[in-house]
Amino acid sequence: xxxxxxxxxVCSVCGRPFAWRKKWARCWEQVRFxxxxxxxxxxxxxxxx
Numbered sequence: 006x007x008x009x010x011x012x013x014x015v016c017s018v019c020g021r022p023f024a025w026r027k028k029w030a031r032c033w034e035q036v037r038f039x040x041x042x043x044x045x046x047x048x049x050x051x052x053x054x
């Protein structure tokens with residue numbers, strides 16, 4: 006018996022696909038970034054406007 010496929014999303018900053026993680030179980034609908042680096046990049050781009 007193999008692993009079940011997990012949901013994936015595309016990062017809104019870098020465009021790469023990323024997979025569901027257990028720590029995101031309660032907030033998967035709100036997750037937009039694949040990493041802290043992309044989160045920082047998005048915040049700095051927003052502040053530069």
